Amino acid sequence: MTPKDREHIAHLIFLAYTGQATPEQQEDLSRWLEQKRHNLELYHTIVDNNRIQSEQEAFALFNQQEAWAKISRKTYRKQRTLYTRIARYVATLILLICASVYFLNTEQPEEKITTAALYLEPMSPKAILRNEQDMQMSLPGERYSVKDSIKLKEQLEASEVLQIYVPKGGEFELVLDDGTHVWMNSETELIFPRTFTGNERRVELVSGEAYFDVSKDKARPFIVHNKNLDLTVLGTRFNIQSYADEQEIVTTLVEGAVRLSSNKAVLRPGEQAVYDKTTGTTQIETVDTELFTAWRHGRLVFKSARLESVLKQLSRWYDVTFVYEEEEVKDWVFSGNMKKYENGNVILGILKATGKVNFVQQDSVIYVKRQ
């Protein structure tokens, strides 16, 4: 590669990263990305926000003006001699340059500010709090505790029953009145009382996925209610996945004990119950719980999982839709353990690097193809 080639590629990546590339430039970049798998990897390394941040900090350590001042002092006399020698070239060339820039500018078509291809919006940890009267507000930050909620609107605060909705791309931690922690994944809706009264603690998981760390209270069992299934627990940690658009409700127990209303079965730590909504049957098996609770620590872990289920998770995190060009691709099996990157393309890049699948993005739709 010549310096010009390298600068050209760096320039294209820079424009794509800032969302300023014209369609032609995007094309140009895509061609380069498709040339070699390594190019795509390099691209992902370059646009990684953590790397960029530390690099920009390193850049701030060096003072360009100061350095130039020092270098000028060391070369000043010599510079002057050269300067006189080439002065006439400068005069002619400045004219040429002015003319050329003007020409090149008129060649440039008007650019619209477009979002770059290959860029997934990072997730935003936002949640919405509602009451029964449908008053609502978005919650600041990533965590909300019913106890330290001074800043919230008074009326909303006074409501006995509250609801939190975590939209696509979001993730949220909720602390209930009894000290129970609930980590809510994207697209999850939970109804809970402001204070628990009576002889049981009851919350409703309308749809979505949540990890519960329930405070011990033998006198008051904790119940997670669901349209299809009730879970009764005393003090325990477990994960429940119950998206309205999915066929199954998956309960994974990490610690303690959980009783399922469906067949009165009691789950032991390390066991998972899969409830089928249509047939009403429950199957229990032993699993690696880490696989089902890693999302809480911002990790994506899957083992011999179908591509469709992996991408479903990604579509919730990054708010995109995956469209498959071939049904067969959905059933391809992948295993992986990776960080939930700010930019979802890093994950897609890793999947691409297996040499099996390819992704082409058009706005918020990503087409899944065979490589």
Added chain:
Amino acid sequence: MAFKVIFDHYYKILCSYTYHFIQTPYAVDDIVQDLFVTLWDKRESFDCIEKISSFLFVSARNACLNYSKHEQMKAKKLKEFVAQTDEAVYDDYIITAEFDQKLNHWLSSLPSECRKVVDMAIAGMKNDEIAQALNISVNTVKNQKVKGFKILKELYKDEYLTILFYVFMSIASK
């Protein structure tokens, strides 16, 4: 003239390149400054930008190795150096550094208010989040972003200038 253009383009790139291996900012500063003084002294032997670029990077690498003889360099970093004789790895470093330089050039050209907004947008924050964090309206955020991208386009025009200057440089030094 041309020398200043070369300096402006490569100074920070070389600093970041060198800084990867020698994590002592003042040492990096000295090494990079010396590179430019040497380039100046040898300017007659360069007839094209290709040669200048490879001279700068190869010299930077050698300077790092020399430095490491005095200060113990970590074994891992040294391995990376050896790996760099591979042409492709070398290209990767430079493409990455060029990208960082462009981003840095753009960001440091922005007025401070505008820069704050752009920094946050780059970090992945949405307009309403930025507005909340800086206590300004969403509209102001949008305006600052438009301003930021306008400036980017101005700088982008300069890209042609840079390339022309390279051409000029090679003519001038003959």
